[in-house]
Amino acid sequence: MVGLDEEEVSVIRNEVLTYAAANGLLMLAASGEVGLVHVPVSLLPAMAVPRKLFEEVRGLAEPFNALVERLAGDPGVIRETLAAAAKQDDFTKSLLDIYTRVLGGPRPDVARKNLAVNRSDYMMDEASQSLLQVELNTISSSFGAQSTVMAQMHKQVLGKFDFLSEGGSGGWFGGEALPDCLESCVPYEDTIGDIVQAFATAVAEYSKSRDSVDAGFDSKSAVVLMVVQDDERNIMDQQILEQELWKRHKVRMVRKTLKEIRDEAVLDGADGILRLASGQEVAVSYLRAGYSPMDYKTDAEWDARLTLEQSQAFKCPSIAYQLVGSKKVQQYLAEDGVLEKFLDSEEDCRNLRKCFASLWALDDPEEPQTKQVIEHAKMNPHLYVLKPQREGGGNNLYDGDLVKALEEEPDLSAYILMQRIVAPIRKSFLLRNGECVEADTLSELGIYGVYLSDNGREIINQCSGALVRTKLASSNEGGVTAGFACLSTPLLH
Amino acid sequence: MVGLDEEEVSVIRNEVLTYAAANGLLMLAASGEVGLVHVPVSLLPAMAVPRKLFEEVRGLAEPFNALVERLAGDPGVIRETLAAAAKQDDFTKSLLDIYTRVLGGPRPDVARKNLAVNRSDYMMDEASQSLLQVELNTISSSFGAQSTVMAQMHKQVLGKFDFLSEGGSGGWFGGEALPDCLESCVPYEDTIGDIVQAFATAVAEYSKSRDSVDAGFDSKSAVVLMVVQDDERNIMDQQILEQELWKRHKVRMVRKTLKEIRDEAVLDGADGILRLASGQEVAVSYLRAGYSPMDYKTDAEWDARLTLEQSQAFKCPSIAYQLVGSKKVQQYLAEDGVLEKFLDSEEDCRNLRKCFASLWALDDPEEPQTKQVIEHAKMNPHLYVLKPQREGGGNNLYDGDLVKALEEEPDLSAYILMQRIVAPIRKSFLLRNGECVEADTLSELGIYGVYLSDNGREIINQCSGALVRTKLASSNEGGVTAGFACLSTPLLH
Numbered sequence: 001m002v003g004l005d006e007e008e009v010s011v012i013r014n015e016v017l018t019y020a021a022a023n024g025l026l027m028l029a030a031s032g033e034v035g036l037v038h039v040p041v042s043l044l045p046a047m048a049v050p051r052k053l054f055e056e057v058r059g060l061a062e063p064f065n066a067l068v069e070r071l072a073g074d075p076g077v078i079r080e081t082l083a084a085a086a087k088q089d090d091f092t093k094s095l096l097d098i099y100t101r102v103l104g105g106p107r108p109d110v111a112r113k114n115l116a117v118n119r120s121d122y123m124m125d126e127a128s129q130s131l132l133q134v135e136l137n138t139i140s141s142s143f144g145a146q147s148t149v150m151a152q153m154h155k156q157v158l159g160k161f162d163f164l165s166e167g168g169s170g171g172w173f174g175g176e177a178l179p180d181c182l183e184s185c186v187p188y189e190d191t192i193g194d195i196v197q198a199f200a201t202a203v204a205e206y207s208k209s210r211d212s213v214d215a216g217f218d219s220k221s222a223v224v225l226m227v228v229q230d231d232e233r234n235i236m237d238q239q240i241l242e243q244e245l246w247k248r249h250k251v252r253m254v255r256k257t258l259k260e261i262r263d264e265a266v267l268d269g270a271d272g273i274l275r276l277a278s279g280q281e282v283a284v285s286y287l288r289a290g291y292s293p294m295d296y297k298t299d300a301e302w303d304a305r306l307t308l309e310q311s312q313a314f315k316c317p318s319i320a321y322q323l324v325g326s327k328k329v330q331q332y333l334a335e336d337g338v339l340e341k342f343l344d345s346e347e348d349c350r351n352l353r354k355c356f357a358s359l360w361a362l363d364d365p366e367e368p369q370t371k372q373v374i375e376h377a378k379m380n381p382h383l384y385v386l387k388p389q390r391e392g393g394g395n396n397l398y399d400g401d402l403v404k405a406l407e408e409e410p411d412l413s414a415y416i417l418m419q420r421i422v423a424p425i426r427k428s429f430l431l432r433n434g435e436c437v438e439a440d441t442l443s444e445l446g447i448y449g450v451y452l453s454d455n456g457r458e459i460i461n462q463c464s465g466a467l468v469r470t471k472l473a474s475s476n477e478g479g480v481t482a483g484f485a486c487l488s489t490p491l492l493h
Numbered sequence: 494m495v496g497l498d499e500e501e502v503s504v505i506r507n508e509v510l511t512y513a514a515a516n517g518l519l520m521l522a523a524s525g526e527v528g529l530v531h532v533p534v535s536l537l538p539a540m541a542v543p544r545k546l547f548e549e550v551r552g553l554a555e556p557f558n559a560l561v562e563r564l565a566g567d568p569g570v571i572r573e574t575l576a577a578a579a580k581q582d583d584f585t586k587s588l589l590d591i592y593t594r595v596l597g598g599p600r601p602d603v604a605r606k607n608l609a610v611n612r613s614d615y616m617m618d619e620a621s622q623s624l625l626q627v628e629l630n631t632i633s634s635s636f637g638a639q640s641t642v643m644a645q646m647h648k649q650v651l652g653k654f655d656f657l658s659e660g661g662s663g664g665w666f667g668g669e670a671l672p673d674c675l676e677s678c679v680p681y682e683d684t685i686g687d688i689v690q691a692f693a694t695a696v697a698e699y700s701k702s703r704d705s706v707d708a709g710f711d712s713k714s715a716v717v718l719m720v721v722q723d724d725e726r727n728i729m730d731q732q733i734l735e736q737e738l739w740k741r742h743k744v745r746m747v748r749k750t751l752k753e754i755r756d757e758a759v760l761d762g763a764d765g766i767l768r769l770a771s772g773q774e775v776a777v778s779y780l781r782a783g784y785s786p787m788d789y790k791t792d793a794e795w796d797a798r799l800t801l802e803q804s805q806a807f808k809c810p811s812i813a814y815q816l817v818g819s820k821k822v823q824q825y826l827a828e829d830g831v832l833e834k835f836l837d838s839e840e841d842c843r844n845l846r847k848c849f850a851s852l853w854a855l856d857d858p859e860e861p862q863t864k865q866v867i868e869h870a871k872m873n874p875h876l877y878v879l880k881p882q883r884e885g886g887g888n889n890l891y892d893g894d895l896v897k898a899l900e901e902e903p904d905l906s907a908y909i910l911m912q913r914i915v916a917p918i919r920k921s922f923l924l925r926n927g928e929c930v931e932a933d934t935l936s937e938l939g940i941y942g943v944y945l946s947d948n949g950r951e952i953i954n955q956c957s958g959a960l961v962r963t964k965l966a967s968s969n970e971g972g973v974t975a976g977f978a979c980l981s982t983p984l985l986h
Contacts, residue, residue, distance in 0.1 A: 018732040021529055022517040029528050034927030036514055036529045160739060162713070220655070239511040246653060434527030 004172045008163050009429060012043045013436050015160065019153045024240050025146055025487070028233040039146060039236075043429040043436065044164070044172060045154050045186055045491035046470040047443035049124070053131050054187065054445075054466075054492050057122055060355060061449035061463030063348040064120055068138055069453055070342040071329065072320035073112060075103060081332045082323060084363045088414035089388075091293040092326065094302060099319045102309045107272050109455055111309065115202050115284060115316035116451035117141045117195055119467070122355065123421040123444050132357045132421050134444060138325030139291045139317050144191045144448055145240035146487060147467035151188045154489045158182035174426065178493060185491045191448050191465035192244050198450045198460050199224050199241075199284055200249035202314040205454060206283035209312075213271075222283040224253040225276070227261065227308070229289040238288055254280060258289060258296070262304040267311055274311035282313045291322070314452070327387050331359040331416045358419040362412035377417055378403050385418045425473045430486045440473040445490055466490055497665050501656055502922060505536045506929050508653065512646045517733050518639055518980070521726040532639060532729075536922040536929065537657070537665065538647050538679055538984035539963040540936035542617070546624050547680065547938075547959075547985050550615055553848060554942035554956030556841040557613055561631055562946055563835040564822065565813035566605060568596060574825045575816060577856050581907035582881075584786045585819065587795060592812045595802045600765050602948055604802065608695050608777060608809035609944035610634045610688055612960070615848065616914040616937050625850045625914050627937060631818030632784045632810050637684045637941055638733035639980060640960035644681045647982045651675035667919065671986060678984045684958035685737050687943045691953050692717050692734075692777055693742035695807040695945055698952065699776035702805075703766075715776040717746040718769070720754065720801070722782040731781055747773065751782060751789070755797040760804055767804035775806045784815070807945070820880050824852040824909045851912040855905035870910055871896050878911045918966045923979045933966040938983055959983055 004012075020026060020038035029035035071077060079096065086093040102111045119141035122131040158164055164172060165182050178185060207219040224245065226238060242253040254276065256265075264277040274282040285308045289295045296302050309319050323329070332338060334356045339349040360373045377384040386397040386405055397405050398420075405415070428441040446467035452460040468488040475484055497505075513519060513531035522528035564570060572589065579586040595604045612634035615624040651657055657665060658675050671678060700712040717738065719731060735746040747769060749758075757770040767775040778801045782788045789795050802812050816822070825831060827849045832842040853866045870877040879890040879898055890898050891913075898908070921934040939960035945953035961981040968977055 017527065018728075019736065021519055021729055022733055022736050024515040026514055026529065029522075034510065034530060035522050036519065037527060156739065159743075160745065235511075236514055240515055243511065243515050246649065250652075252653065 004163075008161070009043070009436060012157055012161065012429075013431060015157055016041060016043055016153065016431060017434065019156060023149050023153070024236045025149050025153065026236045028235055031231040031233055036236075037433060038431070039234075040430065040432040040486040041150065041153075042441075042470050042486045042488040043431055044157065045468070046426060046428040046441055046486075046488040047124075047445060047468045047490045048173070048424075048426065049131070049445060049490040049492055051492040054490060056351070057120070057131050057355065057445070057447050058463050058466075060120065060352055061118075061447050062461050063343060063345070063352055064136060065116060065118055065449040065451040065461050066348075066458075067333070067339070067342055067352070068116060068118060068136070068321060068324050069114060069451065069456075069458070071324045072114065072318065073456065074342075075099070075320075077332075078320060078323050078329070081329050082326065084413040085326070085328050088411050091296075092323075094296070095319055095323055098302070098306050098309055099323060101306060102319065105310055106269060107310070107312070110272050110312045111318060111320060112453070112455040113312065113314045114318055114321060114451065114453050115198055115286075115314040116321060116449065117144055117198070117316060118449040118451065119144075119446045120449065121444050121446045123423045123442075125357075125421045126424050127422060131355060131445065132419075133355045134357075134421065135327065136325060136330060137446075138321045140288050141446075141448065142234065142288070143237055143446075143467050143469075143487060144195050144465075145244075146237045147446075147448075147465060147489075148188075148190060148192045149240070150467075150487050151186055151465070151489050154186045155183045155188065158186065173491065178491075185493065186489050187466055187492060189465035192240060193248065194448075194450045194462060194464035196241060196245040196248055196251075198452050199245055199253075199286070200251050201460060202452055203249075203251050203283040205452075205459065206281075206312070206314065210273075210281070220252075221280050222251075223276075223280045224251065224284040224286055225261070225274075225282040225313070226253055226255045227285060227287045227289050228255050228257055229295060230257045230259070232288070252280070253286075254278075258301040258304040261307065262300040265304070265307060267307045269310075272310060272312035274307065274313055282308075282311060284314045284316060285311070286316045314454075327416050328361070331361050334359045357421055360417040362415055362417060365412055373417060374406055378406055383420050385420045386415050387418055388415055428470055428488070430470065430472075432486065441470045442473050443468050443470045443488060497656075501654070502536070502929060505650060505654065505922075506924060508650055509534060509536055509646065509924060510927065512649065516642050516646070517729045518642050518646065519729045521728055524724040524726055529729075530926060531924070532727075533923065533925040533979040534643065534646075535934075535963050535979045535981040536924055537650065538961070539919060539921040539934055539979075539981040540617075540938060540961045540983045541666070541917075541919065542624070542938060542983040542985055544985040547983060549844070550613070550624050550848065550938070550940050551956050551959075553613065553845055554611075554940050555954050556836060556838070556845055557629060558609060558611055558942040558944040558954050559951075560826070560832070560835055560845070561609065561611060561629070561814060561817050562607060562944065562949075562951070564817045565607065565811065566949065567835075568592070568813075570825075571813060571816050571822075574822050575819065577906040578819070578821050581904050584789075585816075587789070588812055588816055591795070591799050591802055592816060594799060595812065598803055599762060600803070600805070603765050603805045604811060604813060605946070605948045606805065606807045607811050607814060607944065607946050608691055608779075608807040609814060609942065610637055610691075610809060611942040611944065612637075612939045613942065614937050614939045616916045616935075618850075618914045619917050620915060624848060624938065625912075626848045627850075627914065628820070629818060629823060630939075631814045633781050634939075634941065635727065635781070636730055636939075636960050636962075636980060637688050637958075638737075639730045640939075640941075640958060640982075641681075641683060641685045642733070643960075643980050644679055644958075644982050647679045648676045648681065651679065666984060671984075678986065679982050680959055680985060682958035684941050685733060686741065687941075687955060687957035688734060689738040689741055689744075691943045691945050692738055692746075692779070693744050694953060696742075696744050696776040698945075698947060699774075699805070699807065703774070706764075714773050715744075716769075716773045717744060717777040717779055718754070718767075718775040718806070719746055719748045720778060720780045720782050721748050721750055722788060723750045723752070725781070745773070746779075747771075751794040751797040754800065755793040758797070758800060760800045762803075765803060765805035767800065767806055775801075775804060777807045777809060778804070779809045807947075820909050821854070824854050827852045850914055853910040855908055855910055858905055866910060867899055871899055876913050878913045879908050880911055881908055921963055921981070923963065923965075925979065934963045935966050936961050936963045936981060
């Protein structure tokens, strides 16, 4: 890399390894073991983002939060939008079934106790020099905690090593002119603090409501239930939140798998109180599992999910939020005039629409416009991505696979076709398992939005920090814990 | 353990593992690897200490610091005290040689630029119900950083789990009556902060002195050089200091082995400036190596040590401090009237003497008193420890080995015989490699003292926090990183 010699790279590598170990930028070395390794990271900020564009997408977080809330409160739209996908995709169907059972149950009001840690992901589109939305995550948005630590780490590295600010724009960061105070180029927000503040506020709301009907209620018994996968390796991102929730608010968090919840949690059907075997009451259910069919291996997990949804806990997210995060809904939002149905501010609608990449539903491949775009995609697959409706990543189809699917899939309605954002490729140093490689990389910017509401009463709505994930330009996969991507930060210029 | 069931132990274990991973209570899984495991710890405070005794030994830290400084400034006493041991022990001889060369060199004043992180270790003597000193460490006193984190962790555990404060004195901690607010029983001091404050102050002193003679001096080039072992696994205790020194004071720390210092550091003989290959000047040399003969495999390491001693950097510790920490000097201090030669305050002398265990030099085994104690030790080995002069631990002789050495060693002057402190045995939960065992344990309390002076001008002298190390009662070994002992905290009652 221009401007950094081997010794300098080695110094930064050691600093990064140290910082990661001292500050919880770690994950389990292997599932279930006690050993830890650092999370894959880039040594230095890997994504150049013009400050103006960064502020613009930060400004979208609050309207996106509000939009999700409005959509989630509209069962008609959710059912209609997802009807076709539910026929093709069992997972969407099962989620919709739970949604229907909650709304048809004894306490439909519990469906709208919403806590959200949304994350809207963007890539830089080189052609338009704008940030275009890749997806809006409404469930299990990860790295909220570790992205905060990443920003602190990159600030420290940029501040500590003078050789990084020498040589100016001809240095390690390529062409952009950077200020002398490099630290100021890495944005910092206390995402950890914002998330645990939302948890604590939700627990306080729950306790207030419980206090008002039950004099014997002990607020210490109200906990946040983190729903986890049993083979999770990315434990620290979750556990930093647990630690900080206790440190800052003296609120307890309990971790359980869906299976454990099914086995030991008891829902009082009349009042919707969900109690754990310890006697603790679930004030917030925070799902870091349940977003993928793999998380529901048996009916037990679906039972547990239904139980969570039927409780009067705040849900992060509720089943409605999860459904609203599906790509079908994203595609629906991109249609003319749809945003305006849900948001009052025309300016918000205009701003949100600016970040939408083009999307095409494939429900009716014989419809002339659909037919035309399918033909174009077959001829120009590099300009498109074919995305399954389901969340969780890793299943997007590109290039030859995309052509094959368009030609051979009997029913394309479980997919959407999307404009492929062609992002700039940048040389970065990636650190995985202690090994440092210089590589051509692509980066994706995530902006967190934190939200809390109770049956339409908005309690918190805020933008909360940024995450960058950086992957090899040669890989189409993106998982950090799986080793395909690295955590990074934006460098504003 | 009385009062804790399996589920409760499991909950605490998970909390401790999480806290350790999020806060750097970690060490390398194997030497040189990038994987990390938690440091061995006790789940809960493992040492009961009456608050009054704890305050008493805290009060000894400042006079001990002052005592070490006075002794280190008295070459006659150092040479005389260690003359016999130097004949027997090559390591002591080599250290004394360096000491002599520095004092006889062009700038003997550099020998008295002292920074100390001393740690006085105590055990509870059951017979006298007092804390007796085991040893006074003047070099490489470890766990200053991680002991701070341990105190925070145990405070959190005690505050978070109500079942620990239920059941009162009949609970997990045995017989002592404890207050409702268990957290308040774990003392907390910011040892990390005190140590890095001393480093930063020393760097500022160095820079002031350099500035006054060299207008071109750049204070950013003044660094703390941490001298490390090349196979160190206990890296985090060291690296937390490096991180905090930067975070709190924007002072850089550089790690090098003695070998690397020999290869790349250059000492300007005239002005005593020690420069690294990077051009940085060593303002403080902080030894986390060099305390054991194993650290000096070739002449290169001895050369490096001499270079460090001849520089005008503050030394943590200087060769004189290291020599003063030897057991021969400890034994000398226990002689009648010796403390009074070095300390002005009679009260300080009285208080220090109260914590001395009985010690016997073995220089002349035919001297009647010595002969008598040797005979007594052979008959009652369980009341004695035979300690080699050298530092570093692990070589103390007990029981049969002690008898054998007393009978067979041709020259006993390299050893001292010491009253064996019979400490109370307590059941504790020890966590090593993720595995939790309940065991009979013995604990040792360390009290840190931080000190800074320049040729007798005292700049910092303070007590700075506590460490507890807990080991199986069945083991005579005590190393934490080696897996024999666990970090813990005192519980004041």
